[in-house]
């Protein structure tokens with residue numbers, strides 16, 4: 001709620017849509033940054049001969065989202081759903097990268 005000259009002013013539909021638009025931009029920026037970091041992680045895991053998916057970490061990510069929702073207006077189910085969608089995208093990208101990025105052994109040795 002916005003106060004104009006001491007009077008309470010209920011935001012209009014347009015104002016609320018503007019707020020949502022701005023938040024959507026932040027969400028996309030943050031998710032894209034998270035995906036870029038997960039891409040890097042996938043490359044590092046491949047270079048150190050680790051598998052690309054880790055179900056233990058995935059469980060911890062979902063639990064983290066479910067705990068984080070306790071302080072905000074999201075239900076546990078909603079937070080879990082968000083975590084699952086993010087993990088689904090992250091894992092698909094990791095698999096693609098893992099399958100395309102050459103491993104240490106496969107990388108050509110640079111000779112001078």
Ligand SMILES: O=C(O)C(=O)C[C@]1(C(=O)O)C=C[C@@H](O)C=C1
Nearest residue numbers: 038041052053054057058061090
């Ligand atoms: O922590 C990792 O090992 C990651 O690769 C990141 C991440 C994630 O996006 O949170 C992605 C795939 C794994 O299965 C688990 C977690």
